[in-house]
Amino acid sequence: MKYTASELTIFTKHIFTACGMNEADAALAADVLVAADMRGIDSHGVARLSGYVRLHQAKRAKMNPEWKIIHQTPSTATIDADQGLGLTVAPKAMEIAINKAKQVGTGWVAIQNSNHFGIAAYHAMMALEHNMIGIAMTNASPLVAPTFSKERLLGTNPMCYVFPAGKHQPVVVDMATSSAANGKLEIAQRTGKPIPLGWVQDKEGNDTTDPFALSKGGALLPLGSAHDAAGHKGYGLAAVVDIFSAVLSGANYGPWVPPFVAFLDPLNNLPGKGIGHFVGAMRVDAFRPYEEFIAHMDNWIARFKSASTTTHNERVIIPGEPEFMQYEIRKKEGIELNEKVLDDLMKLGHEMQITFPS
Amino acid sequence: MKYTASELTIFTKHIFTACGMNEADAALAADVLVAADMRGIDSHGVARLSGYVRLHQAKRAKMNPEWKIIHQTPSTATIDADQGLGLTVAPKAMEIAINKAKQVGTGWVAIQNSNHFGIAAYHAMMALEHNMIGIAMTNASPLVAPTFSKERLLGTNPMCYVFPAGKHQPVVVDMATSSAANGKLEIAQRTGKPIPLGWVQDKEGNDTTDPFALSKGGALLPLGSAHDAAGHKGYGLAAVVDIFSAVLSGANYGPWVPPFVAFLDPLNNLPGKGIGHFVGAMRVDAFRPYEEFIAHMDNWIARFKSASTTTHNERVIIPGEPEFMQYEIRKKEGIELNEKVLDDLMKLGHEMQITFPS
Numbered sequence: 001m002k003y004t005a006s007e008l009t010i011f012t013k014h015i016f017t018a019c020g021m022n023e024a025d026a027a028l029a030a031d032v033l034v035a036a037d038m039r040g041i042d043s044h045g046v047a048r049l050s051g052y053v054r055l056h057q058a059k060r061a062k063m064n065p066e067w068k069i070i071h072q073t074p075s076t077a078t079i080d081a082d083q084g085l086g087l088t089v090a091p092k093a094m095e096i097a098i099n100k101a102k103q104v105g106t107g108w109v110a111i112q113n114s115n116h117f118g119i120a121a122y123h124a125m126m127a128l129e130h131n132m133i134g135i136a137m138t139n140a141s142p143l144v145a146p147t148f149s150k151e152r153l154l155g156t157n158p159m160c161y162v163f164p165a166g167k168h169q170p171v172v173v174d175m176a177t178s179s180a181a182n183g184k185l186e187i188a189q190r191t192g193k194p195i196p197l198g199w200v201q202d203k204e205g206n207d208t209t210d211p212f213a214l215s216k217g218g219a220l221l222p223l224g225s226a227h228d229a230a231g232h233k234g235y236g237l238a239a240v241v242d243i244f245s246a247v248l249s250g251a252n253y254g255p256w257v258p259p260f261v262a263f264l265d266p267l268n269n270l271p272g273k274g275i276g277h278f279v280g281a282m283r284v285d286a287f288r289p290y291e292e293f294i295a296h297m298d299n300w301i302a303r304f305k306s307a308s309t310t311t312h313n314e315r316v317i318i319p320g321e322p323e324f325m326q327y328e329i330r331k332k333e334g335i336e337l338n339e340k341v342l343d344d345l346m347k348l349g350h351e352m353q354i355t356f357p358s
Numbered sequence: 359m360k361y362t363a364s365e366l367t368i369f370t371k372h373i374f375t376a377c378g379m380n381e382a383d384a385a386l387a388a389d390v391l392v393a394a395d396m397r398g399i400d401s402h403g404v405a406r407l408s409g410y411v412r413l414h415q416a417k418r419a420k421m422n423p424e425w426k427i428i429h430q431t432p433s434t435a436t437i438d439a440d441q442g443l444g445l446t447v448a449p450k451a452m453e454i455a456i457n458k459a460k461q462v463g464t465g466w467v468a469i470q471n472s473n474h475f476g477i478a479a480y481h482a483m484m485a486l487e488h489n490m491i492g493i494a495m496t497n498a499s500p501l502v503a504p505t506f507s508k509e510r511l512l513g514t515n516p517m518c519y520v521f522p523a524g525k526h527q528p529v530v531v532d533m534a535t536s537s538a539a540n541g542k543l544e545i546a547q548r549t550g551k552p553i554p555l556g557w558v559q560d561k562e563g564n565d566t567t568d569p570f571a572l573s574k575g576g577a578l579l580p581l582g583s584a585h586d587a588a589g590h591k592g593y594g595l596a597a598v599v600d601i602f603s604a605v606l607s608g609a610n611y612g613p614w615v616p617p618f619v620a621f622l623d624p625l626n627n628l629p630g631k632g633i634g635h636f637v638g639a640m641r642v643d644a645f646r647p648y649e650e651f652i653a654h655m656d657n658w659i660a661r662f663k664s665a666s667t668t669t670h671n672e673r674v675i676i677p678g679e680p681e682f683m684q685y686e687i688r689k690k691e692g693i694e695l696n697e698k699v700l701d702d703l704m705k706l707g708h709e710m711q712i713t714f715p716s
Contacts (some may be wrong), residue, residue, distance in 0.1 A: 073463030075433040076644040104462050105431030110645050133606075146662060148671035153662060161598045163605075171601065173594035179582065205668025223582045223591055224537065233581055236531035236677040237595075240519045243529065247521075247654045248491075248645045254661055271657055286434040287468050287606045296605045299629055303612055304504060304511060310563025313506035319594040 001342060002334035007357035008046050009034045011349065015049060018352040019056050021063035021088075029087040032118040037335045040326030043183040044119045047341045050348045052085060052116070054262035061085055061115045067092070074104045078249055079111045083274060086117025086138065090277050094123045097281040098130050105286035110249035113273035116140070116260050120160035121174040121323070127162060127281045128170055131290050134162040135280035139245040139252075141259045144178045145219035146235040150205040152219045153254045156182065157241035162320075164284065166294035168301040172320025177238040178220045179231075185211060185220075198225045244278040251276025359700060360692035365715035366404050367392045369707065373407060376710040377414050379421035379446075387445040390476040395693045398684030401541040402477045405699045408706045410443060410474070412620035419443055419473045425450070432462045436607055437469045441632060444475025444496065448635050452484045452494070455639040459490055463644035468607035471631035474498070474618050478518035479532040479681070485520060485639045486528055489648050492520040493638035497603040497610075499617045502536045503577035504593040508563040510577045511612045514540065515599035520678075522642065524652035526659040530678025535595040536578045543569060543578075556583045602636040609634025 009030045016026035029052075037045030055061035065084030069077050077096050081089040093109040100107025117123065120136040127134030140155025156176035163171040180199040188195045194209035202208040203217030214220065222234025246253035251272045258266035258275060284293045307316045337345070349356040367388045374384035387410075395403030413419035423442030427435050435454050439447040451467040458465025475481065478494040485492030498513025514534035521529040538557040546553045552567035560566040561575030572578065580592025604611035609630045616624035616633060642651045665674045695703070707714040 071644075071646060073641070073644040074461075076463035076640070078645045103432075105434035106464060106466055108464055108640065146665070146674050148667050149662075149665040149674045150668050151665045153665055153674075163601050171597065173598050175591045175594055179588050201668070205670070223588060230537055230581060232675070232677070233533045236533055239529065239677055240531050243521050243655070243658070247651060247658055248642070250646055250650075253654070253658055271654060282434070282466065283431070284606070286429075286431040287436045288429060288608055292608075293605060296611070296629060297601070300601070300605055300611055304507075307504070307507040307509045307511055309506050310508050310559070312563070316504050316507045316511075317590070319590070319597055 002336050003357055004334050005034050005038055005331070008037065008335060011345070011354060011356055012046055012049055014354040015053065015348060015352055016063070018354055019053060019063050025064070025088040028091060029085060032087045032091070032122045035122050036119045038327050038330050039119070039121065039323040040330070041119050041323070042338075043181065043186075046337070046345060048116070048118075050344050051260060051262070052087070053348060053352075055115060055260075058262040060258070060262060060266075065089065069096070075100050075106055075108060077107075077109045079109060080250075081111050081114035081274065083113055083115070086111070086114045086275070086277055089114055090117040090123045090136070090279060091126060093277065094126045094134070094136070094279045094281065097279050098127060098132060101132055101281040101283045101286070102130070106280065106282045108280045109278070110244065111277040111279070112246070112250040114251065114275055114277055116275070117277050119174065120158045121162065121172055121320075123279055124160040124162040124174070125170070125172065128164050130281070131164060131284055133164070133282040133284060134160075135282075136160045136277070137241045137245055138277040139242045139257050139275055141257050142255045143182070143214070143220045144222055144238060145201060145205070146222065146238075147232045150203070150219075151255065154222070154235070154238040154242060155257055156220065157238040157245075159237065159241055163297060164294060165297040165301060168298050168318070169324045170320065171297065171301070171318060172323065174320070174323075177223050177234050177241060179223050179225045179234065180220065182220075185214060241278075246272060246276035249276040249278065360694050361715055362692050363392050363396055363689070366395065366693060369703070369712060369714055370404060370407055372712040373411065373706060373710055374421070376712055377411060377421050383422070383446040386449060387443060390445045390449070390480045393480050394477045396685050396688050397477070397479065397681040398688070399477050399681070400696075401539065401544075404695070404703060406474070406476075408702050409618055409620070410445070411706060411710075413473060413618075416620040418616070418620060418624075423447065427454070433458050433464055433466060435465075435467045437467060438608075439469050439472035439632065441471055441473070444469070444472045444633070444635055447472055448475040448481045448494070448637060449484060451635070452481045452492070452637045452639065455637050456485060456488050456490060459639040459641045459644070460488070464638065464640045466638045467636070468602070469635040469637070470604070470608040472609065472633055472635055474633070475635050477532065478516045479520065479530055479678075481637055482518040482520040482532070483528070483530065486522050488639070489522060489642055491522070491640040491642060492518075493640075494518045494635070495599045495603055496635040497600045497615050497633055499615055500613045501540070501572070501578045502580055502596060503559060503563070504596075505580065505590045508561070508577075509613065512580070512593070512596040512600060513615055514578065515596040515603075517595065517599055521655060522652060523655040523659060526656050526676070527682045528678065529655065529659070529676060530681065532678070532681075535581050535592050535599060537581050537583045537592065538578065540578075543572060599636075604630060604634035607634040607636065
């Protein structure tokens with residue numbers, strides 16, 4: 001079954017308002033979620049809608065948080081999200097960053113006491129319409145083992161950098177700092193096929209090709225893991241995201257990041273509040289004239305696109321290009337939901353008395 | 359043969375002054391280079407000294423550049439390094455970033471028209487004595503093939519993030535965005551042993567274990583390369599570094615970055631000037647009180663250090679820890695130079711009439 005962005009957005013918005021969220025925030029949260037589906041990041045779209053509702057029902061997320069700026073300078077701010085959803089607080093933090101960048105060239109906002117913020121690219125891409133570079137990162141529930149650790153101490157901690165271009169699409173680097181995304185693991189689980197070495201370790205910390213090793217007490221591995229001693233780089237990047245998002249903001253970090261799933265309780269004696277995000281906006285013309293920058297971005301992109309290639313693909317791909325292509329395809333053809341997600345949404349609609357589009 | 363930091367610093371300083379560099383800059387450049395040797399980053403220390411001299415002799419680097427700020431806002435600046443060495447201009451750019459951070463919370467400086475800046479960590483770590491977070495990155499001569507490319511279009515483009523801590527050493531993430539550092543490749547070349555898959559591709563773009571494939575027209579691979587489709591992450595990170603360092607500053611990017619070695623000429627029709635760097639400083643107390651931050655950094659570090667481990671190592675390592683350990687060892691025992699480097703330095707000393715310490 002395929003659905004239009006509009007159908008899924010309306011349904012999602014109604015679910016959030018049924019939870020008591022105000023109209024404007026519900027529209028925003030729905031927009032963030034469906035943007036993920038439109039960009040082909042199915043794991044972060046409406047597939048997660050019931051997860052946010054369960055957090056609300058478990059009283060771990062507030063629908064109408066009284067978020068506030070608790071500290072600021074001309075180029076920085078720290079926000080207490082008051083247990084709101086990152087879906088709605090992160091775009092507001094990004095607006096603050098953009099406004100600071102308008103004033104002093106760059107703006108940087110750390111957010112504590114939040115919940116999952118959807119795809120990082122949504123927030124970072126807000127910078128584009130202001131001719132700015134956008135940055136967004138977040139920490140997440142611990143699933144990743146640092147190099148040499150048996151324990152899961154880090155999330156998949158994505159970092160996202162967005163650079164405007166001229167006639168080409170912007171460059172959008174949006175990546176988990178783990179070796180494999182959870183979504184890829186799920187596909188392997190469905191087919192039962194062995195996974196490549198370097199994605200996951202078993203509970204003893206040994207390399208494994210078992211697609212179910214994570215649910216048996218194993219851990220995801222950091223980016224670079226299969227290489228002799230390059231896994232420490234992915235671990236380092238995940239640490240950078242954790243420290244910016246949480247140690248700097250006052251949120252929980254490392255193993256203390258509260259789980260996204262409401263059926264798992266947070267640990268005791270937490271060192272911070274909720275999960276943390278970090279966003280930034282940099283005015284391009286705070287460094288060089290905007291027209292010059294985008295002309296060179298176009299030159300950069302054109303040169304990479306025209307590189308002579310290996311036999312593995314007919315062309316070098318620009319970071320972010322696959323997502324822009326998915327967006328165009330899904331705008332025409334709609335968004336296909338898999339059976340499990342569809343079933344989950346229909347049950348959710350039934351429970352909240354919101355009609356799922358048919 | 360082992361040498362003290364002081365012996366190597368004095369020799370290096372004299373070589374630079376013999377090239378006509380002013381005293382203060384020569385002392386600074388020597389300090390940056392020997393800091394690499396002290397931290398165990400042998401590939402970026404005095405081993406590169408003759409390389410800088412050859413660039414000077416080829417009239418591609420100026421010893422006393424008239425660098426200047428060509429654009430600025432309260433939190434940003436762009437510097438034209440006037441073909442100076444990154445060794446001396448990057449610390450000055452970092453000072454500007456630190457001063458801007460003092461004023462408005464953060465400071466960010468893009469540098470064009472520069473040459474190799476040594477180890478990124480030297481510049482980023484300057485933030486520490488000001489209770490700031492430090493960031494440094496640089497692009498570099500093209501040696502890395504983006505995913506699916508046969509051509510080398512990116513450098514090993516390192517990124518460095520430095521976070522102050524309290525009783526523990528700071529967290530220092532300083533990493534090339536390629537899978538393997540050139541230094542590791544050189545070790546494999548000396549022994550002639552096959553290298554792991556995922557480090558290098560041959561000139562057709564195929565995986566190879568040949569340690570000499572790079573010199574036969576192959577390319578280094580981006581971080582994550584050996585994993586099914588995770589190499590695009592390392593490519594994305596290298597792109598981020600290239601864009602910040604060069605597209606934003608007005609330097610050369612991608613395949614146009616001039617080679618470090620003076621015996622290779624830059625390409626024609628360059629789109630920018632020299633190579634580019636990007637540095638930043640963020641006041642911790644622009645986000646939360648400094649004492650709170652370092653207490654939580656200590657907690658983060660202690661938790662990671664005490665994680666239960668796999669059989670591969672007795673303890674989880676904190677990013678930057680091995681370099682602080684090397685520093686302590688070399689402070690006591692001195693810096694060992696390998697035969698090739700020693701020979702190169704002695705020849706250089708003879709040529710410039712500077713006595714090498716014996």
